[in-house]
Amino acid sequence: MNIAFLASHNGSNMQEVMDACADGRLQATPCVVISNNGNSKALARAKREGIPNFHLSRITHPDPDELDKAILNVLEQYHSTLIILAGYMRRLGALTLSKYRGKILNIHPALLPKYGGKGMYGIHVHRAVLAADEKYTGVTIHIVDEEYDHGRIIAQCTVDILPGDTEDILAKRVLEKEHAFLVETISKIIAGEINLPAIQ
Numbered sequence: 578m579n580i581a582f583l584a585s586h587n588g589s590n591m592q593e594v595m596d597a598c599a600d601g602r603l604q605a606t607p608c609v610v611i612s613n614n615g616n617s618k619a620l621a622r623a624k625r626e627g628i629p630n631f632h633l634s635r636i637t638h639p640d641p642d643e644l645d646k647a648i649l650n651v652l653e654q655y656h657s658t659l660i661i662l663a664g665y666m667r668r669l670g671a672l673t674l675s676k677y678r679g680k681i682l683n684i685h686p687a688l689l690p691k692y693g694g695k696g697m698y699g700i701h702v703h704r705a706v707l708a709a710d711e712k713y714t715g716v717t718i719h720i721v722d723e724e725y726d727h728g729r730i731i732a733q734c735t736v737d738i739l740p741g742d743t744e745d746i747l748a749k750r751v752l753e754k755e756h757a758f759l760v761e762t763i764s765k766i767i768a769g770e771i772n773l774p775a776i777q
């Protein structure tokens with residue numbers, strides 16, 4: 578399995594999957610990294626790991642259709658079989674979505690369908706969860722479709738909210754859980770324990 582990543586900022590989830598591929602926890606190969614942010618840590622990580630990496634954005638491709646085509650070309654060029662949106666802050670174009678339907682996964686730091694959609698990213702998610710006085714939050718991995726945080730959920734796990742939690746403390750605890758859960762979920766996809774018809 579060749580795993581492609583799209584990431585806008587830090588790329589710590591991406592890094593964990595790359596590490597798992599390198600140390601044998603995952604029988605997969607990271608094949609390419611695309612970022613809409615030329616200065617992202619995600620691109621720097623890809624360079625450090627020696628993985629082909631591309632800055633593709635409105636800056637490199639002002640026409641959205643051309644950007645869509647460029648992203649699709651790179652994904653195909655590197656024979657991507659599974660695509661992980663690992664903190665990717667843009668919607669994918671119609672062409673890429675239709676060519677890779679069912680093969681693109683997103684990870685979200687809450688229990689969707691709650692706390693998802695436009696504007697629900699980063700600290701905003703954890704702020705909303707704490708404001709609602711939830712007893713627990715969690716991590717969701719879902720198939721990507723045309724809407725933010727919307728497609729079929731394939732895996733979820735919970736994370737407890739503890740007394741004294743601040744947004745930052747909770748964000749850190751959820752992110753740590755994301756790292757392990759993303760690797761575990763990809764491993765189950767590879768093993769056929771999670772059935773993704775577009776991939777198996």
Ligand code: GRF
Binds near residue numbers: 584588684686
């Ligand atoms: C994660 O919380 C992920 O769930 C969300 O964006 C964040 C990305 O973090 N979609 P990182 O870039 O992987 O560190």
